[in-house]
Structures are given as C-alpha cells and as structure tokens.
Amino acid sequence: MRRIHILCVEDEPEVLEAVVRDLAPFEEVFPIEATATADEARRVVRDVILPRGELGLAICDHILPGEDGVSFMVHLHAQEATRATRKVLLTAQAGLQATIVAVNQAALSHYLAKPWNPDELVAVTRRLLTDYVLETQTNLYPFLSLLEADRLTERIRSGPLPGDE
Amino acid sequence: MSIPIRPLDRIREALQSIPEAQSEVRDFVTGDVLLREGDNPGTISLIIRGEIELLKHAEDGDEYPLGTLRPGQLLGLLSLSSGNASFFTARAASEGTLLTMPDDRFVELLHNRIDFHQVVTPLLLGNLVDRYRRVVRLHLEVAELTRDLNAEKRQLQAAIDELEETRNRLVQQEKMATLGQLTAGIAHEINNPIASLSRAADLLHPQWHKVFGEGIERGLTPMFRQAFELGVTREPLQTEIQRQRTAELARLFPDLPRPLVRTLAQVNPESFAELRSAMQRVPESVRLSLLSQWAATFEAGVLVRNVRVAAERIGGIVGSLKSYSRQDKADEDAVDLRQGINDTLVLFGYVLKKFILVVDLPELPPVRCRPGEINQVWTNLILNACEAMGDTGTLWVCCGVRPPDQVWVRIQDSGPGVPRELREKIFESHFTTKQIACARGSGLGLGLAIARGIVEKHGGRITVSDAPEGGAIFTIFLPTGAAPD
Structure with missing residues (x-):
C-alpha cells in the first residue's frame, strides 16, 4: 500500500526530536521522516517518500541553514506530486513578508508559533491529515482510528457502498 | 555726448507758453491721491515741486512702495504709452506742484509742434534713463538679498544636519540604555527558572538511579540503568545517519513499531548488540514489552539530557544578552x-x-x-x-x-x-x-x-x-x- 508520510524539517536536533515525539501516535499509519535542512528534505521527498507513497503533511521551521522553510514549501506547492500536501509553518521567527509568501505561494495551511502546545500540534495534524485523505483517498477505512472519525464516516455514509456502480 | 535738459522752470514756462497744450498748474498737499490704481488718468503731469510716492495694492490689502517721483519726472507716462489703466496709485508725500495736460493734447503737440517736441523729448529721455537706473539698482539689490538668503539657508541646513545627527546619536544611546535595563531585568528573571531547570535535570539523573537501585523485576536493573545512562549521554545523530539506522533496524525487525525502531536506532551499535543478546535470554512472550520499557528508559535519559542542554543554552544566551547590552556610562x-x-x-x-x-x-x-x-x-x-x-x-x-x-x-x-x-x-x-x-x-x-x-x-x-x-x-x-x- 502507498503510505501517506509526514515530513518534519527543523535544524535544532532537540526540537526536531520533540516534534517527532509529539507526532509518534500517528506513525502507526503515517510514517514520519525527519530532516534538518530544506535541501535534505527535498532529497528525502524525492528519494524516500515519493517512491514509496505520498506526502500528506509537511511541518517546517522557517529559519534554516541554507534555503528557508517558506521557500521549501513554495517548492513543494509547485510540484504536482506535493501540491495537495498540507503545509504547516512551525517557527519562532517568520516575518510578515515570509508569512505572506507562504500563504499566497505555498497555500500554507497552518501557522504554529514556538514554543508550541503539543495538544494543538496533534489536533492540527489530525485535522490537516483528515483534509488530505478526504481530498485524495477513496478508501477511508484505514484512517478511522487515527483521524477525525466523524468527518470520515460522514463521507463514507454519503458515498456509494462498496460494489455500487 | 549728452542731451541737454533745460532747467525745470524754463520747461514749465515753455509749456505754458503754448496755449494748445491746455496745461494747467495744480498744487497738491501731503496725502492727496493724484492717481488711483485701475483708473485711466487721461492726463500727463510734470512734477514741478514736491515728491509723489507710487504704491501698489496687494491682494492682502497691504500697500507696497514702488518708488518716488521727484521734480522733472512725469506722472501718467506709462498709461499714455500703453493705453492701459494705471497699475499703481500715486499719492503726494509732500506738498508740491504739478503741470498737467490732457493726453491727446500731449500726443498731438509732440507730433506736430517742433518747439513742443524740443522741450519734451529731453524730458522723456531723462525720465526713461531715471527709470532704467532704478531697475538696475533693484536688480542689484535683489541679487544681494538672494546671496544673503542663500548663505543663511546654508547655515540653517548645517544647523539642522547637526541637530539631526545629535538627535540620532541620542536616540541610539537612549535605545541602548533601555535595552540594557530591559535585558538586565529579563536576565534576572530568567536566571531563576534556568537554575531550577538545570538543577532539576541534574537531580533527576541520580534520582533515577536510586529508583533502579531499589530493584526492578527480573533482575535486569543493570540493563535499565545502562539504558538511562545511554540516553543521558547520547548526542543527537545527524538526521541522515538516523534515517539510515532506522531503515536498517526496520529491515531487521519488521514487526517493531516505528517509534520504537527510531528510538533504538539512536543507541550506539555496541550497546545495541548487548541489548540484543540480553533480549535473547528473556522469554519471547515478554520480549516486546521489555524492549519498549528499555526504550522508554533510554528516552527518559534523553529527555533529561535535553532539558539540561536547553537550560545551558538559555543560560548562554542570557549571558550574551547581558554582556552585549552592557550598561557602561562614561x-x-x-x-x-x-x-x-x-x-x-x-x-x-x-x-x-x-x-x-x-x-x-x-x-x-x-x-x-x-x-x-x-x-x-x-x-x-x-x-x-x-x-x-x-x-x-x-x-x-x-x-x-x-x-x-x-x-x-x-x-x-x-x-x-x-x-x-x-x-x-x-x-x-x-x-x-x-x-x-x-x-x-x-x-x-x-x-x-x-x-x-x-x-x-x-x-x-x-x-x-x-x-x-x-x-x-x-x-x-x-x-x-x-x-x-
């Protein structure tokens, strides 16, 4: 089965660990990849994630060594394979200008300020992944236990029954 | 060569002796308005005696002096030559006498009577020369005033520049002083929680060992003690290496949950080999739960380490902030x-x-x-x-x-x-x-x-x-x- 991945980009190892730790409950269904730079993230999306599945959610810091997070998100949004990917900025430092670019050119889905509240991070992840699977998946049953079940069952109920033509 | 101008009373006599000129003598006293701005005088007058001010009315109602007419000069010459209404007011500045004649008489005689012409032409020329002189003088005055004005403007600009520079410097000093006070306050406030954070991390370390010391089932205490120690001393792996090791472990143990694999990937290979052989010795039924427990203990060590590292870093930043914005007076x-x-x-x-x-x-x-x-x-x-x-x-x-x-x-x-x-x-x-x-x-x-x-x-x-x-x-x-x- 092609799995839907979560990608985290953050250059501070301890902070990256913390994000991954907070999202660990999702990993049962959504494998998490963690990278320290936008450059590494590009390679991981190309060589690791897309060959095996798709990218459902990208959570990026803005200030990174080399290419910044917003520019990486704009790159993701420009690629066909990652256009539908939900994009979250998790940052202590993104000026108005960068945020405007993120919203307008990368279709930023959510902005989380550091230090984040883990419950909020989990809730945002759950909501955005639900949006993503509703938009891209036909079989929603594998996600019922982890994502927003009411929205998923609503869709399943209103859709055709298996075997319907 | 110059054009001779006859004495004024001779001119007056000569003009009065020509009856067709219809000239008449008119006396005036100080304050008499002899010509009003906007009127057409219809006459031309030679000033015999006294002084007449020329005034222009501005829109704001003020009067601006344009100059003074003295004996020998003509009043009404401009209107005569242009045919337009007068653009100034003439007011007597002293008492005096005019010799006035109608415009049309003046023009006609100027054309047709050689004796009139001989008397009046030098007078006209004299008037023009006077006026030209006045214009030149005014130009010079304007140039001089402009020069003074420019010099003053430059001085003012220099003063403004200097003021601005001083103001910028003061603002900057003020800013730094405020920053200094602010950071001193922040540093003071933050240092307490930092101290408590790092003390907590320091104390957790021996505290955990005490917990293990009191024994954990199956006599595996040393193994868990080591798990914690490994966590506390672990340096974060580069994400690339972490990814490789996670992938290898996932291949070796396809049944383990990914978060557990990710954690185990952080353990150095020798310790991991020891862990593996230790796991071989416990019954298979409890292996997974024991391994999870081991990983959780390792994670606890990592968390303690991260708290300590973060506290140290905050301390470093606060220190930098404090010494950066150091408040040094003179x-x-x-x-x-x-x-x-x-x-x-x-x-x-x-x-x-x-x-x-x-x-x-x-x-x-x-x-x-x-x-x-x-x-x-x-x-x-x-x-x-x-x-x-x-x-x-x-x-x-x-x-x-x-x-x-x-x-x-x-x-x-x-x-x-x-x-x-x-x-x-x-x-x-x-x-x-x-x-x-x-x-x-x-x-x-x-x-x-x-x-x-x-x-x-x-x-x-x-x-x-x-x-x-x-x-x-x-x-x-x-x-x-x-x-x-």
Missing part, C-alpha cells in the same frame, strides 16, 4: 573585543543561519573602550553584510594585532561590494541602499554613520575596500592604549 573598560563579537554572533544567530560563517579570532590584547557602544559597531557591520548578501553567501569575521599599538577587526562579506565612488558616502547619515520594503533592517541609513561615530570616538578608524574575489571588507582599527614601544 567609564571605559579594558575589554577583550572577541567577547562582544561572539555575543553579537550568538544574538544574531537567527540572521546568520543562512550564511556560511567563518570566524577566526585569535587572542587580542585588551582594548580600552565602552563595550556596549563597540558592540553596536559589530552589530551594524554584521547586519549590513547580511543585508548585502541577500539569501546566500559567506561572512568572514577575523581580528589581529597591528603593531605597535592597534588591533583590527575585519568583517568581510561575499555580497556585491561597495562601488569606489560610494566609499566615502556610505558613512554619511541617511545614505542608504536598502529598499524601504525590505523585510528586515530599518533602512534609515544610520548604521554606518553610527558605527563610524563610535569608532572615531574611541580614537580608531574604519575603512572599506573590496575583496579581490568580490564582496566588501570593513576593517576597524582601535588603539589598545598600550604605550608604543
């Missing part, structure tokens, strides 16, 4: 410049992140200076360099000794450099190349002016040049205050 101090440079690099780490930073700061003799002000110099130069480089580049920061009694600090970037013709200008107030809309930076064009002011106040100098490979080099020389050998 007193100079013997200072190691490298401290301030390092503080600046720490505090502006978020700006510097996207550039390659090359720092080469060998030991320097102390320099007598006000560190708070000198830090402003590093800040302005470093931020300018970043601004110049845009999104990528390399920043070099180095220093050295220049015998006998100077030290230098060099800040070099890989940006576009400074064109030769701008090298003096960039140090002037309000010279800026930054776009107003740039995301960061005030763009007020004060940075280098302030930097130069501070350096010069410390008896040093600042220079700019271009690196052979492109990019700007700013070099600051400061005296060490040591007596030259």
Whole structure:
C-alpha cells in the first residue's frame, strides 16, 4: 500500500526530536521522516517518500541553514506530486513578508508559533491529515482510528457502498 | 555726448507758453491721491515741486512702495504709452506742484509742434534713463538679498544636519540604555527558572538511579540503568545517519513499531548488540514489552539530557544578552573585543543561519573602550553584510594585532561590494541602499554613520575596500592604549 508520510524539517536536533515525539501516535499509519535542512528534505521527498507513497503533511521551521522553510514549501506547492500536501509553518521567527509568501505561494495551511502546545500540534495534524485523505483517498477505512472519525464516516455514509456502480 | 535738459522752470514756462497744450498748474498737499490704481488718468503731469510716492495694492490689502517721483519726472507716462489703466496709485508725500495736460493734447503737440517736441523729448529721455537706473539698482539689490538668503539657508541646513545627527546619536544611546535595563531585568528573571531547570535535570539523573537501585523485576536493573545512562549521554545523530539506522533496524525487525525502531536506532551499535543478546535470554512472550520499557528508559535519559542542554543554552544566551547590552556610562573598560563579537554572533544567530560563517579570532590584547557602544559597531557591520548578501553567501569575521599599538577587526562579506565612488558616502547619515520594503533592517541609513561615530570616538578608524574575489571588507582599527614601544 502507498503510505501517506509526514515530513518534519527543523535544524535544532532537540526540537526536531520533540516534534517527532509529539507526532509518534500517528506513525502507526503515517510514517514520519525527519530532516534538518530544506535541501535534505527535498532529497528525502524525492528519494524516500515519493517512491514509496505520498506526502500528506509537511511541518517546517522557517529559519534554516541554507534555503528557508517558506521557500521549501513554495517548492513543494509547485510540484504536482506535493501540491495537495498540507503545509504547516512551525517557527519562532517568520516575518510578515515570509508569512505572506507562504500563504499566497505555498497555500500554507497552518501557522504554529514556538514554543508550541503539543495538544494543538496533534489536533492540527489530525485535522490537516483528515483534509488530505478526504481530498485524495477513496478508501477511508484505514484512517478511522487515527483521524477525525466523524468527518470520515460522514463521507463514507454519503458515498456509494462498496460494489455500487 | 549728452542731451541737454533745460532747467525745470524754463520747461514749465515753455509749456505754458503754448496755449494748445491746455496745461494747467495744480498744487497738491501731503496725502492727496493724484492717481488711483485701475483708473485711466487721461492726463500727463510734470512734477514741478514736491515728491509723489507710487504704491501698489496687494491682494492682502497691504500697500507696497514702488518708488518716488521727484521734480522733472512725469506722472501718467506709462498709461499714455500703453493705453492701459494705471497699475499703481500715486499719492503726494509732500506738498508740491504739478503741470498737467490732457493726453491727446500731449500726443498731438509732440507730433506736430517742433518747439513742443524740443522741450519734451529731453524730458522723456531723462525720465526713461531715471527709470532704467532704478531697475538696475533693484536688480542689484535683489541679487544681494538672494546671496544673503542663500548663505543663511546654508547655515540653517548645517544647523539642522547637526541637530539631526545629535538627535540620532541620542536616540541610539537612549535605545541602548533601555535595552540594557530591559535585558538586565529579563536576565534576572530568567536566571531563576534556568537554575531550577538545570538543577532539576541534574537531580533527576541520580534520582533515577536510586529508583533502579531499589530493584526492578527480573533482575535486569543493570540493563535499565545502562539504558538511562545511554540516553543521558547520547548526542543527537545527524538526521541522515538516523534515517539510515532506522531503515536498517526496520529491515531487521519488521514487526517493531516505528517509534520504537527510531528510538533504538539512536543507541550506539555496541550497546545495541548487548541489548540484543540480553533480549535473547528473556522469554519471547515478554520480549516486546521489555524492549519498549528499555526504550522508554533510554528516552527518559534523553529527555533529561535535553532539558539540561536547553537550560545551558538559555543560560548562554542570557549571558550574551547581558554582556552585549552592557550598561557602561562614561567609564571605559579594558575589554577583550572577541567577547562582544561572539555575543553579537550568538544574538544574531537567527540572521546568520543562512550564511556560511567563518570566524577566526585569535587572542587580542585588551582594548580600552565602552563595550556596549563597540558592540553596536559589530552589530551594524554584521547586519549590513547580511543585508548585502541577500539569501546566500559567506561572512568572514577575523581580528589581529597591528603593531605597535592597534588591533583590527575585519568583517568581510561575499555580497556585491561597495562601488569606489560610494566609499566615502556610505558613512554619511541617511545614505542608504536598502529598499524601504525590505523585510528586515530599518533602512534609515544610520548604521554606518553610527558605527563610524563610535569608532572615531574611541580614537580608531574604519575603512572599506573590496575583496579581490568580490564582496566588501570593513576593517576597524582601535588603539589598545598600550604605550608604543
């Protein structure tokens, strides 16, 4: 089965660990990849994630060594394979200008300020992944236990029954 | 050669002797209005005696003097020649006498009577010459006034510039002073929680060992003790290596949940081998739960380590903040410049992140200076360099000794450099190349002016040049205050 991945980009190892730790409950269904730079993230999306599945959610810091997070998100949004990917900025430092670019050119889905509240991070992840699977998946049953079940069952109920033509 | 003008009473007699002129003598007293602005006089008058002021009414109702007519001059000449209404008012400034004749008479006689012509022509010429003289004099006066005005304007501009410079300096000082107070307050407030954080992390460490000491089922205490110890001493792996190891482990143990695999991937290979063989010795039914417990203990160690590292880092930043914005009044101090440079690099780490930073700061003799002000110099130069480089580049920061009694600090970037013709200008107030809309930076064009002011106040100098490979080099020389050998 092609799995839907979560990608985290953050250059501070301890902070990256913390994000991954907070999202660990999702990993049962959504494998998490963690990278320290936008450059590494590009390679991981190309060589690791897309060959095996798709990218459902990208959570990026803005200030990174080399290419910044917003520019990486704009790159993701420009690629066909990652256009539908939900994009979250998790940052202590993104000026108005960068945020405007993120919203307008990368279709930023959510902005989380550091230090984040883990419950909020989990809730945002759950909501955005639900949006993503509703938009891209036909079989929603594998996600019922982890994502927003009411929205998923609503869709399943209103859709055709298996075997319907 | 000049045209002879006859004495005035002779002219008067000559004119009065021509009856067709219909001339009449008219006396006036001070204040009489002899001609009103906007009227058409219909007469021309020769002033025999007395003085007449010419006035122009402005829109605001004020009167502006245009000049004075004296004996021998003609009143009504302009209206006569142009046919227009008078554009000034003539008012007697003293008592006197006029000889007045109707316009049409005057013109006709001028054309047809040679004796009238002979009398009047020199008079007309004289009037014109007078008026021309007056115009020339006025021009000279205007030129003189303009010159004075310009000189005053320049003085004023210089005064304004100076005031502005002073104001900028004061604002800057005020800003730094406020920042100093603020950071002192913040540092004080933050130091307490930092202390409590790092003490907590320190204490958790032995505390956990005590917990294990009291025994954990199956006699596996040493193994768990080791798990915690490994966690506490673990350095984060590079994400690439972490990914490789996780992938390897996932291949070896396809049934383990991914978060567990990720954690185990952080354990060094020797310890992991030990763990594996230990796991072989426990019954298979409890293996997974034991392994999870082991990983959780390792994670607990990692968390304790992360708390400690974070507390240390906050402490470092607060320290930098405190020494960066040090409040030094008039007193100079013997200072190691490298401290301030390092503080600046720490505090502006978020700006510097996207550039390659090359720092080469060998030991320097102390320099007598006000560190708070000198830090402003590093800040302005470093931020300018970043601004110049845009999104990528390399920043070099180095220093050295220049015998006998100077030290230098060099800040070099890989940006576009400074064109030769701008090298003096960039140090002037309000010279800026930054776009107003740039995301960061005030763009007020004060940075280098302030930097130069501070350096010069410390008896040093600042220079700019271009690196052979492109990019700007700013070099600051400061005296060490040591007596030259």
